[in-house]
Amino acid sequence: MADEIYRDIVAFITVARARSFTRAAAELGVSQSALSHTIRQLEARLGLRLLTRTTRSVSPTQAGERLLERVAPRFAVIADELASLCELGSKIAGTVRVTASDFAFNAFVWPRLSGELRKYPDLKLEIVNDPALTDIVAERFDAGIRPGDQIGKNMSSVPISPDLQIVIVASTAYLSANPRPLTPDDLSQHACINTRFSFREGINAWELRKEGINLTCRVEGPLLFNSVYAALDAALAGYGLAYLPEILARPWLESGHLQTVLDAWCPAQRGFHIFYSGERQLLPALSLIIETLRYE
Known part of the structure; x- marks a missing residue:
């Protein structure tokens, strides 16, 4: 029965x-x-x-x-435990499903994994590029990659990047045609390029900080994207100000195509972590990926 x-x-x-x-x-x-x-x-x-x-x-x-x-989650735990028993003492193999934003994948995941994966021909990696806050248990992912301050309490996590310096950037052409903002209040006079990573979430606020003063700015503008790459492209095209990780904008800052504004107000934000259910035993393949991505 x-x-x-x-x-x-x-x-x-x-x-x-x-x-x-x-x-x-x-x-x-x-x-x-x-x-x-x-x-x-x-x-x-x-x-x-x-x-x-x-x-x-x-x-x-x-x-x-x-x-x-x-x-359903309990059945998944049972399946994972049975799979882990089968893999004890065996070679690294199987499929690992990971969700990550396109920026995290390109900046911190693929550069480290691309060479390592060649050593394990029986390991299959499925990456789903999605910036939304995915429920990895419900969606049957083995792990997710998100900023460290966006991870649920019941998850285990390992850092894969340093904290990220944020910059507000605009093209040289845009700043030539518009007054440079000198205070956060000045942002209301500018076209700002917004991001929202899921329809279930609100538009991302611009978090600013200076000398102990923390501001959450809701800016306005004609463009809204779910990717920081699209926001970068729009800034390069002169559509307005964009709030981006400095590491992403760095090549265009160095070339002079972009300039920063409000530097004193731009904080560092928590770096990316790979996170996974703390209730499940780690399979060897996932352990390998975590250790390869680990940021010391």
């Missing part, structure tokens, strides 16, 4: 995540009719409707959402 309900719950989790009996059946390697029968059996055993079915979609009911939220 226990084996049956475990299999039925795995089937339910697969359908609920895929939102489709067709895709879930393909993933599980069973027929759609058999999968539908399995779900009906589980619902009958629990006395609850777990899925709402229409001709076009499948979605969890309130009871289904609760089962998915509370049980």
Whole structure:
């Protein structure tokens, strides 16, 4: 009986995540009719409707959402533990899924991993470039890379970069045509290039600090991007002021294409960390990636 309900719950989790009996059946390697029968059996055993079915979609009911939220992570932990047992004493192999912003990946991840990965032909790395604050457990990532102050309390983390100096930059042409801002209040008179990394989040504020004074500035402008690279390109094209990591803008600052403003107000921000669930045992492949990226 226990084996049956475990299999039925795995089937339910697969359908609920895929939102489709067709895709879930393909993933599980069973027929759609058999999968539908399995779900009906589980619902009958629990006395609850777990899925709402229409001709076009499948979605969890309130009871289904609760089962998915509370049980699915435990099944993932069990799967990880079984996988780790299989890999004890074996070579580094398997697939590691990591979510990271494009900037973190290009600046700190790929330069270190690109050479190391060649040593492990059986290791597969899947990188999803996404600047949003992804729930790595719910989205089934092995790890994520975000600034150190944006990591949840239940996560373990390792730094992969130093703290990042922030600069406010504009093109030389823009500053020639507009008065240079001398105080944070002057930003309201300028076209500012904003960023927002997820539709679920607000537009990113410009955090400024000088001599113990901390300001959170909500600036205005005609452009809004979800990538610091796009904001950099817009600043280079003369569209206004951009709030960027200095390391990203450095080549154009050195060439004179960009200039900084309000230098005394621009703070350093927490560097990037790789983070992962503290409740899961680290697989050898993920441990290798963490140690390769670790910033001393």
